Amino acid sequence: MPLKPNSTSGTITRKRLEDWVTALEKVVEVAETDAAQTLSASELLESKLFTCTPTAARNFTTATAAQIVAALTDESTGTSFEFTIVNLAAATHAITLVGGTNVTIVGAAAVSAATSGTFVGVVQSDSTVKVYRK
Numbered sequence: 001m002p003l004k005p006n007s008t009s010g011t012i013t014r015k016r017l018e019d020w021v022t023a024l025e026k027v028v029e030v031a032e033t034d035a036a037q038t039l040s041a042s043e044l045l046e047s048k049l050f051t052c053t054p055t056a057a058r059n060f061t062t063a064t065a066a067q068i069v070a071a072l073t074d075e076s077t078g079t080s081f082e083f084t085i086v087n088l089a090a091a092t093h094a095i096t097l098v099g100g101t102n103v104t105i106v107g108a109a110a111v112s113a114a115t116s117g118t119f120v121g122v123v124q125s126d127s128t129v130k131v132y133r134k
Contacts, residue, residue, distance in 0.1 A: 032060070038100070039063060041071035044121065045081050053088040054113075058095050060085060062121075065102035065129040072123065079123045082134075089113035099131060107133030 030043055032052040039050065041063040052058065062068070072079050087095050094110040097119065111117035118134040 034058070037061070039083075041067040044068065044083050045071055048081075048083045049086070050083065051086045051088055052095055054093040054095055055089075057093055059098045060095055061098040062100045062103045062129075062131065064100040065123075065127055067100070068103070068121065068129050069123060069126055077123050077125055081121045082118060083121075084116055084118045085111045086116040087111045087113050097131070099129075102127055103129045103131060105131050105133075109133065 026046065027049050028047045029049045029051060030047045032050055034053060034055050036058055037050075037052075037060045039060055039062055043050075044063060045068070050060065052060075063071075068081075072081075085095055085097065087093075090113060092113050094112050097105055097109045097111070097117070099105045103121075108117070119131050120134055121129050121131045123129055
């Protein structure tokens, strides 16, 4: 995610730098229930780690592009964020990432059983986001 100045003079203060590093390094596991899920913008940007043990194929749908952009306070086009989906099923049942409105998934969207998938979202404009499989 880009680090932007927080004042009109263009300077980056120590506090702004500390906040940026803290947000970048913070990861909170979200244990999703065994059902289709919609991942909120704040979960995608702040939690960054989703686990689930599906008993059938499941879809995880991202927030809409508008919701993601709105949650990215102080950022702009080109801002990126990363998150990981961990499929804890032993042998079967994939979790498939689905894009919310104006969110495009690029690459393999299905996270097979007993694997994980890391995704990088990139803001393309005020109304579009692309999410790439890493």
